[in-house]
Amino acid sequence: MSDLEATVAALAAKVAEMEDRLAIYQLLATYGPAVDSGLSGVTADLWSENGTYDWGMGKSEGSAAVGAMVEGDQHQGIIGGGSAHFLGTPHLDIHADRAVATGYSQLLLFDKEQQGFRVWRVAANRWELERTPQGWKVVKRVNRVLDGSEEARSLLRAGVERGTGSPLE
Amino acid sequence: MSDLEATVAALAAKVAEMEDRLAIYQLLATYGPAVDSGLSGVTADLWSENGTYDWGMGKSEGSAAVGAMVEGDQHQGIIGGGSAHFLGTPHLDIHADRAVATGYSQLLLFDKEQQGFRVWRVAANRWELERTPQGWKVVKRVNRVLDGSEEARSLLRAGVERGTGSPLE
């Protein structure tokens, strides 16, 4: 391999890593708009077929169950009243075809009387992802409300205990 | 074209797409600090000359009108009392020289009595952007408060109905 070929190969590897990071940002940025507008199919499609979502008060097993949750009465009531599933930029740890995103979600609800919003749930989030022929998919998401419980803190700790952990550095 | 030239050309296309994504993240990250500090010129400059901003309770037509809004009494009252225009990471859909960013904004106001903040407006946001010789510019921004109205939900739905829609994947 010539020097130039080696340079190009190294660049290609860096570009592939950055594409992964941006694709996962995009995936997470799809979640809120999908669930708040009731797009059950788009939401389900973020998960792998057997992917799970454990939100602390219940668990969906499989992407079809994730979609069914969006169509369910509880979720429809939430979005009918006015809601925003607002996520923060996650910490990412990517290794080949697997990734972990660690961060926060806020669930904000419209309060008609006050003509403002209340922050109902703020949760620690762990998203485990897998590269598939159809792009990155969620294989496991766990949320825990940050109510002082050790469980929520552990979930955050597990994601960042090695620091910035960026494969880019 | 040699194999190496073809590889470099493919890389260059990927790099250009990532630059677009990061430039749009940067543009949106400029908005809050500009409006909350009263920089009307910087705010106006995010829009194209004929760009519009429809925030549901009113509409600015043209970048000069966007700047005038920042200098107006209502906005000056808001920032004088203490405010944060806090945006989430948007979903991006980029096609050549046009892009749509779909996401959320929170408008937080300082509450002196409570020594805390209240969340006044949480809105669905659609930003339509265009590449210009001066970089990406907003040609149309529409906000709708997530108060349960179908209009706000439609706006989110339009942005993500095709899923992650990342040109990188």
Next chain:
Amino acid sequence: MSDLEATVAALAAKVAEMEDRLAIYQLLATYGPAVDSGLSGVTADLWSENGTYDWGMGKSEGSAAVGAMVEGDQHQGIIGGGSAHFLGTPHLDIHADRAVATGYSQLLLFDKEQQGFRVWRVAANRWELERTPQGWKVVKRVNRVLDGSEEARSLLRAGVERGTGSPLE
């Protein structure tokens, strides 16, 4: 230098700039999970040895002092009750080995009685960073609560007065 070599060199420069942006996003995304889970070492390690953190009501000088703050009674009380240090995507200004990130932080606290969260502090943030052999490190962070004070607005203004200021555009 051949045309192809020049093309590759230009691409390499763009890739390096994007890596910097993503590494700083990652650094900031590490902060919240680290402080909310009590990882004092990981938090300290985000700062350079002599880096400072001035949060308006006090100041930590040096990364060891930042770590000690995390271990201190006040911080332990906050996270024991349930907290989220939620950051927005920052505006970035990068020049060679120095960078400034300008944005927002929210400190949300669990409210047991209301079974919800209150937004206690929303602050303007300025992070000054430096590239080191161990990656980007914080050399100075200043926070000011957005309570209407000119100081908080100045801090935001200083970060974005030149606009999107992206080295990528």
